[in-house]
Amino acid sequence: MPSVLTQLHDAVNHDPVSLTGRRLDWANEPDPYKHYGPRVDRTSLPVDVQATGGLHAPGLARLLRGALGPTAVLRRPGGQLHLRAWASAGALYPFEAYVAASGVEGVPNGLHHYSPLENELRLLRPGKDSHGDAASLRLILATRIFRSSWKYGPRAFRYCLLDPGHALENLVLLARALGFSPRVSLSLDDAAWCRQLCLNQELERPVAAVDLGGAFSTNTLGDPAEPCLDRDGVVSPAEKPEPKIVHAFQVTAGAERESTPDTPPESVPWGDPESLMGSRRSRRNFLPDATLGQAAHEAITGCLRPWRDTPRVSLLCQGVEGMQDGRHALDVSTGPLVKGELHLPMTGVCLGQEWLANAPLHVLFTANLAELESRSGPSGYRGALLRAGRLGQRVYLAAEALGMGACGVGAFFDKQASDLLALEEHERLLYLVAVGPVRKR
Ligand SMILES: Cc1cc2nc3c(=O)[nH]c(=O)nc-3n(C[C@H](O)[C@H](O)[C@H](O)COP(=O)(O)O)c2cc1C
CATH class of the missing domain: 3.40.109.10 (NADH Oxidase)
Structure with a gap:
């Protein structure tokens, strides 16, 4: 039996069959x-x-x-x-x-x-x-x-x-x-x-x-x-x-x-947040075959733990020092949740956004919507998305502080994402942010 939140979330899913480009009404541009x-x-x-x-x-x-x-x-x-x-x-x-x-x-x-x-x-x-x-x-x-x-x-x-x-x-x-x-x-x-x-x-x-x-x-x-x-x-x-x-x-x-x-993050890899906010941009020009060093990986993941489990955070790694390729829980002690090179199929899931394949780390924000609903009621959904956005902004600022690039992605085929990432039955991908070294800033 799908939960109210699962239905609500799935009602705006993208899928390859039904997704058609919307014609924009330029005369009515907001x-x-x-x-x-x-x-x-x-x-x-x-x-x-x-x-x-x-x-x-x-x-x-x-x-x-x-x-x-x-x-x-x-x-x-x-x-x-x-x-x-x-x-x-x-x-x-x-x-x-x-x-x-x-x-x-x-x-x-x-x-x-x-x-x-x-x-x-x-x-x-x-x-x-x-x-x-x-x-x-x-x-x-x-x-x-x-x-x-x-x-x-x-x-x-x-x-x-x-x-x-x-x-x-x-x-x-x-x-x-x-x-x-x-x-x-x-x-x-x-x-x-x-x-x-x-x-x-x-x-x-x-x-x-x-x-x-x-x-x-x-x-x-x-x-x-x-x-x-x-x-x-x-x-x-x-x-x-x-x-x-x-x-x-x-x-x-x-x-x-x-x-x-508000709980401060466990570790804050940035110096002056005001200047990072001023220079931050979405960067998609990730260097092909670049890797993400362990210090950078730890700096990024260190600022992602302020709320216990809403949203859940996992990491899709391909070329992250010390990490096997695949999807990992934020606390990596248990080994990968899914093993393998998933970046190329992930670009297909994300509507063919090919630049994603070059970013060694995709930070994934998910939530088990049935669990969330039984714990917090339907209003918990807003908090999960707002917090996914909050953590996404932290990733941007951390990447900026490290001299790297980051870009958020909200456009993906939802069912394909769940299958590729082997999410639980009511777990859904809410948002992801790709991070890595970029060509030019
Ligand atoms: C929720 C969200 C979803 C986004 N989805 C995508 C996406 O699917 N593809 C993409 O190239 N950029 C995506 N972006 C990045 C925006 O396009 C970018 O923030 C916007 O153009 C403003 O540019 P700036 O971030 O450089 O200031 C997304 C950003 C957010 C916050």
């Missing part, structure tokens, strides 16, 4: 940035590269800009695209950040939208946290579904969680480096936050929050009965809900859970 009208008050954030973490505008500004901001410009026909500090499927950036601030120096009290392009806050709902006089600061991450579903259709459900997971990891790592003590929640009351932020739940869903001081809840700030100062900014002329994704978000909705301190 804007990667959200715009609000002139009635919204704006606060320009200071650029201070020396600012440290604290409940003040310069600390907040440095965090938001470093973790989420544009880091490169890609020229393309008809305009340009800003690439960001976090990886995103198809560079579509289906994610928005909001700031709930009360008593934060230099920031008006209330709920704001953060614009990474203008580096400004837009005040959507003024109001003070009613918990008392202590200052409080919360970041809310919401996924703007159509940006990704425009290109990927229902499969975008996974990217709408993996992508914000990448951004969330940047926020947590940089917050810690700046001296904040971030607390994370991966389970929010969607409906309550949508009311507060004036979001249409079918188009944009809050998926995670980071508390940087104090504790906000949906009922402490402003009166949701009062209208916002402006309605939700539209992102394309004919933005429309994707029914399968609306359903999937409904099924996986959970109760608001308190944020908890």
